[in-house]
Amino acid sequence: MQSFNRRDLLRCLSVLPFSSAAAFADDATSSVVVDTHLHCFAGHDRRFPYHAQAPYRPITAATPEHLLKCMDDAGVDYAVVVHPEPYQDDHRYLEHCLNVGQERLKGTCLFFADRPASVEKMAPLVQRNPGRIVAARVHAYAPDRLPPFGTKELRHLWKTASDLGLAIQLHFEPRYAPGLEPLIREFTDTTVVIDHLGRPMQGTPQEHEVVVRWSRFPNTVMKVSSVPDPNSYPHRDVKPIIRRLTDAFGAERMIYGGGFKSGATGETYRDYRMRVADLLSHLSPEDRTKILGGTAAKLYGFNGS
Template identity: 65%
Template sequence: MTTNLSRRRLLVAGAAAPTFLATGLANEINKRVPRVDTHLHCFAGANDPRFRYHDRAPYRPDTPATPQHLMECMDGAGVDFAVVVHPEPYQDDHRYLEHCLEVGGTRLKGTCLFFSDRPGSVAKLPDLVKRAPIVATRVHAYAPDRLPPFGKSELRDLWKTASDLGLAIQLHFEPRYARGFEPLIKEFSQTRVVIDHLGRPFQGVPEEHEVIVRWSRFHNTVIKLSSIPLQTKYPHRDIAPVIKRLVSEFGAERVIYGGGFSADATPESYRAAFDRAESFIAHLPETDRMAILGGNAAKLFGFE
């Protein structure tokens, strides 16, 4: 990374005291590794007539979580880039996501949501990718009445469409549904698969989550360190050993971070979320921690 430093900085560094070489120059280099939040939702709120929630919305947040608020929190917390994950209340209407990405400029990219079993939904995907900086399409499998069509051509068609467009597949699911995705992870081995929220380790029995741990053998999978549960809440289990094992199995180069932004977030709380995440990977070298908290995502999603 020192090759990217200017000749003047190299000369100054070379003439400086050893203490500066050990600290100051290292800090200069470290600043070049961006911080990236790969998982946040934005909402216009219940009272914005421009962006109504969909008739099929499973929930309807009243309080806005706007891109303007996001940018203020990012600036105050030292977060360079972020991925706005299109939330379910809007279903496959992406107008608010496009609005957010326009406000964020080069600092924001998006994950979209289309439904493989809904006529005409996936057909909208190519046009959205032409209009907006979309990096992934998300698939949900956590409610028995809203599962993707496992084993059918419709789900494969969504996966192939996203793959042909150069997008990642972003999976949000309960562990009991993991096996339904595995054939497509294998078939589309060149398509990146992002596993949200550590694969939801506490929303099933350990044997079910073990399926996800074994996905580390597929080199196109990436685990997301997000939605980190508190031990003070049900089921009151310590997530630290789970995180340590997932990082060990997938390797630090295939772990990305997301989380901390919400309607009531502040720059301080946003920064604290990153700090809390880093506390779970404190056993890793600094270079690995920086990669997980931003470097990996910057490469994966093309942030510059």
């Protein structure tokens, strides 16, 4: 009889509410779970200070050691550390996290098209960490945190990342989507990862529909992360939105992320994944498995995928 370790068992439990144990058992040891969106912070560690232009400064540390413990307890095989804004384009703590996590962690980078010499730091970072930097993130999330739309500088950032083999990871409010679309159209060979469902609750349904229509571009990937709480403003049900996105993008172009933070435990981390799985309950077990890890493992090259 096939034996299961703790991580395999937790993987089984993550989908059992929506499929029989017998149907899932055959795939339990071959499936992979990948969290594609989490942040790590050093807190007060003086080795890794926050940037002078940090938009926020977390006090409590969320370390890679804590992350790995939560991953083990929650049955998460691999994860992507999304380099957060408090460090701006200083990636020392990201590199520390990657060194601690070894083959289980990869990371994204953050550089700024409108800051002199920022983009030129991208290639050395990637070269120091071969195969471990997977995307360059672009923020268009608030009026004071916008990229220079329609400029040669933003195109230079996009092209630099593309030439280095990175994906472009977009974090934006839907109202800013039209300013990003020309580069999605131009760089058709560059994967574009759309964070947080395209932030549907930060825009009108009409604004978010622009993002949904990006599914017509085969290089786009939608991330099921930062799932909105229906009890919070604007009090809209996210289930129909996720159904619309899964219909548009399909499981082969959707990935999940989230649930880790400074106070996370293995139980809370797994509970978040269960919530995502519940929101995907209209899909087949095979498609849920793809979104919860299979698609990301291929996209980011985890475990030789």
